[in-house]
Amino acid sequence: MNATRRGILTAVPIIGAGVLGVGFWRMLSDMRSGAFDPRAIKNPNVGKPIPSFAMPGLPGLGDGFTDAELKAQHRPVLINFFASWCIPCVAEMPGLRAISRNMPIWGIAYEDKPENAAGFVQRDGSPYARVASDRHGRVAIDWGVTGVPESFLVAPGGRIIWHGSAALDPQIYEAEIRPRLAGL
Amino acid sequence: MFGPEQGHFALALACVLALVQFAVPLWGASRRDARLVGLAPYLAVSQLIALGYSFLCLVMCAVSDDFSVQNVAANSAVSKPLLYKITGVWGNHEGSVLLWTLILAACGGAVSLFGRNLPDILRGRVLAILGGVSAGFQMFCLLTSDPFERVFPAPMDGQGMNPLLQDPGLAFHPPILYTGYVGFAVPFAFAVAALIEGRVDAAWGRWVRPWAVAAWCFLTCGIALGSWWSYYVLGWGGYWFWDPVENASLIPWLTGTALVHSAIVVEKREGLKIWTVLLAIATFSFSLSGTFLVRSGILNSVHAFANDPARGVFILALLAIVIGGSLALFAWRAPSLTSTGLFSPISREGSLVLNNILLCSICAVVVTGTMYPPFMQLLAGRTISVGKPFFDAATIPLTLPLLLAMGVGTALPWKRAQLARTFSHLYAAAGIAAIGVVLCFWRLSGIMPIACGALAIWVIAASASDVLRRIGIGHTSPRGVWERMKNLPRSSWGAALAHIGAGITVLGLCGMSQAQHAIVEIHIGETRSLGGDDWTLLDVHDYIGPNYKAMQADLAIRHNGKLVTILHPEKRDFTTQSQTTTEVAIHTNFITDLYGVIGDRHGTGKDTTYVLRLHRNPLAPWMWLGGLVMAIGGAFSLSDRRMRIGAPKRAAARNMARA
Numbered sequence: 013m014n015a016t017r018r019g020i021l022t023a024v025p026i027i028g029a030g031v032l033g034v035g036f037w038r039m040l041s042d043m044r045s046g047a048f049d050p051r052a053i054k055n056p057n058v059g060k061p062i063p064s065f066a067m068p069g070l071p072g073l074g075d076g077f078t079d080a081e082l083k084a085q086h087r088p089v090l091i092n093f094f095a096s097w098c099i100p101c102v103a104e105m106p107g108l109r110a111i112s113r114n115m116p117i118w119g120i121a122y123e124d125k126p127e128n129a130a131g132f133v134q135r136d137g138s139p140y141a142r143v144a145s146d147r148h149g150r151v152a153i154d155w156g157v158t159g160v161p162e163s164f165l166v167a168p169g170g171r172i173i174w175h176g177s178a179a180l181d182p183q184i185y186e187a188e189i190r191p192r193l194a195g196l
Numbered sequence: 197m198f199g200p201e202q203g204h205f206a207l208a209l210a211c212v213l214a215l216v217q218f219a220v221p222l223w224g225a226s227r228r229d230a231r232l233v234g235l236a237p238y239l240a241v242s243q244l245i246a247l248g249y250s251f252l253c254l255v256m257c258a259v260s261d262d263f264s265v266q267n268v269a270a271n272s273a274v275s276k277p278l279l280y281k282i283t284g285v286w287g288n289h290e291g292s293v294l295l296w297t298l299i300l301a302a303c304g305g306a307v308s309l310f311g312r313n314l315p316d317i318l319r320g321r322v323l324a325i326l327g328g329v330s331a332g333f334q335m336f337c338l339l340t341s342d343p344f345e346r347v348f349p350a351p352m353d354g355q356g357m358n359p360l361l362q363d364p365g366l367a368f369h370p371p372i373l374y375t376g377y378v379g380f381a382v383p384f385a386f387a388v389a390a391l392i393e394g395r396v397d398a399a400w401g402r403w404v405r406p407w408a409v410a411a412w413c414f415l416t417c418g419i420a421l422g423s424w425w426s427y428y429v430l431g432w433g434g435y436w437f438w439d440p441v442e443n444a445s446l447i448p449w450l451t452g453t454a455l456v457h458s459a460i461v462v463e464k465r466e467g468l469k470i471w472t473v474l475l476a477i478a479t480f481s482f483s484l485s486g487t488f489l490v491r492s493g494i495l496n497s498v499h500a501f502a503n504d505p506a507r508g509v510f511i512l513a514l515l516a517i518v519i520g521g522s523l524a525l526f527a528w529r530a531p532s533l534t535s536t537g538l539f540s541p542i543s544r545e546g547s548l549v550l551n552n553i554l555l556c557s558i559c560a561v562v563v564t565g566t567m568y569p570p571f572m573q574l575l576a577g578r579t580i581s582v583g584k585p586f587f588d589a590a591t592i593p594l595t596l597p598l599l600l601a602m603g604v605g606t607a608l609p610w611k612r613a614q615l616a617r618t619f620s621h622l623y624a625a626a627g628i629a630a631i632g633v634v635l636c637f638w639r640l641s642g643i644m645p646i647a648c649g650a651l652a653i654w655v656i657a658a659s660a661s662d663v664l665r666r667i668g669i670g671h672t673s674p675r676g677v678w679e680r681m682k683n684l685p686r687s688s689w690g691a692a693l694a695h696i697g698a699g700i701t702v703l704g705l706c707g708m709s710q711a712q713h714a715i716v717e718i719h720i721g722e723t724r725s726l727g728g729d730d731w732t733l734l735d736v737h738d739y740i741g742p743n744y745k746a747m748q749a750d751l752a753i754r755h756n757g758k759l760v761t762i763l764h765p766e767k768r769d770f771t772t773q774s775q776t777t778t779e780v781a782i783h784t785n786f787i788t789d790l791y792g793v794i795g796d797r798h799g800t801g802k803d804t805t806y807v808l809r810l811h812r813n814p815l816a817p818w819m820w821l822g823g824l825v826m827a828i829g830g831a832f833s834l835s836d837r838r839m840r841i842g843a844p845k846r847a848a849a850r851n852m853a854r855a
Contacts, residue, residue: 022526022527025477026520026523026526026527032567033519035571035574036508040492043508
């Protein structure tokens, strides 16, 4: 074995291990600061127009809404998928009520019996400006929802500009949503 | 006597002993002080005793339901069966780290007890390296994941265990897999000791190989068992998902397999020395990194551990010391290891080099596929996922020449082979493989399954014919065959068995590529057909188990009107953890698995329908059976090695007696 080959054989493992090590260290420090989340779900619909849909309302909570109505809005709207059977959604409610003072939130009840969803929304005061029922989860599939609660920020004209796959609270609103509102 | 504080103390004591075990023999070896070096085995055994005591304390806490211990409170409950109270000790992060270090200490103990024929200095250095790694992981255990931490006030009952983990297969999976991972610490320690000493020779190859083979056997069993578990517990009908956690075990297996083969070349021909040392370092490094990646949560996996970046930082620092240190030592000392002789490409050693190149290429593909998504996210901020299509497309073309070479390799003699003569031994195997091609065209569809299937038959036929030729079947009298059978080294039997096992596994994989499945929604009494069988849902009934409510189906399978079996798939609701598990029902005749899963119930009254998933999996059991045969092959060759290592000492003793 000549010197060059031996050099390669000794250098490659060290360089490889070094690159991996630095990368891992960056990932760990980003995980701590919250910049890197291996479990984050990137929604492919972000940056695209909303899919078309028409949904009925919930009993006692007015009519549902359609994509045309959402597109016709002049202010950004926060779309929130929820369900009465979802524990994080229960925990999310006070945060949503706080956010609803700043901007309209439209709720979509995902795979839920209309009477259960209506009772759930009205229990402690509804944060939603409008509510619709996605009884069989068909609309959620078009939106690329992977679980509830999930939220989308829709710009006037009907383009999705942000997606969050965790329960919302005022901190997330301040950190993620408000800066995007300023840009509109 | 066996309280958590005693356990904690014993763990700390073990850590101190490990540090001494690291420092004293190394210092002694550099001063050539035989007394200091001679302390190493005693330190290793005392460290093992202390750690064993510590582990026993944790088991006792779990068995006696001491919920003042955080780890027990979080993972156990009074109602849990005794077996799972014991095995649940290593079903969580803290306990599994303790088990990890216990196995590492056991490796040190094994080197102390079975390594009496090693030169004292080498054994001292090997034990010192093992002690150093041990100390690092015990510190990790003590500082970031203390299994003995108390809670106040103590809860009345624990939170229970994830019901998915309540399974006998999974209960014994971690110890076997960890023994595989950790076992490669011994070849690693041998490699580092050899680098410090600056000498690698045939004797080193002979010493390191049994340890590598032993670890390899456990890792093979561990991977097969894990795959079997995901097949019959997760209920998705799959057996391997190219999931990061699975890849983390496959990567060291690939380099470990390469190591087991390249060490033969060191032993027989004193070649590939630097390469073998590097493989020994790489295999253990991959084992460690796999553990790190899983525990830190960097890789997104279905096998989620509660992840904690703080722990990740500690393990990463440990990795930097162990891997970085050994690689730096390698870069510094490897050039002084001289290699002898050139290889002829057509020879046993030539075929082993090819084996190493192909195995390491497959390993590089798996490493790339596993690390690409997190690095892509880090560098470009884009989320991508690399899945089955990539791995299949990239690994199968590399596996084909590997299988081809496996059949030829064992038939080649050392140094220089004559192709014509070698091929004359392989005519029979080639004939069988030709029949195999026809068989594959008849039963399999798709070019890759056909090629793999035919080559798997080739491997099995060639390995079997090689052994048959060596024992003289066909040209020696039956008595001569018996004599030759007794004299054929166990390692030859082992190699043939392991290769046949690999062939069986590949055949199983080919069969599974032809699996059929259907998702149906049917009423009670309805029938659906799948792959020539008629599946009838006879009845569904509810019952209440010890800590769950269950829905059980009676699913009859008929073939041409004749009843094959009645499957009873279940769906269980665990109320305390509000979790649902599916109990898969499998009927196997070792040729085809019939696999049924029950899903949701829809509607009420007469309109009630049930969602069922029906699978027909040809040759599925062969995948794990092949893994078992591979491990048995390894164990066979191990039984040979041990005898031979003992031989020089016994010969020396005999000579002494004669004199």
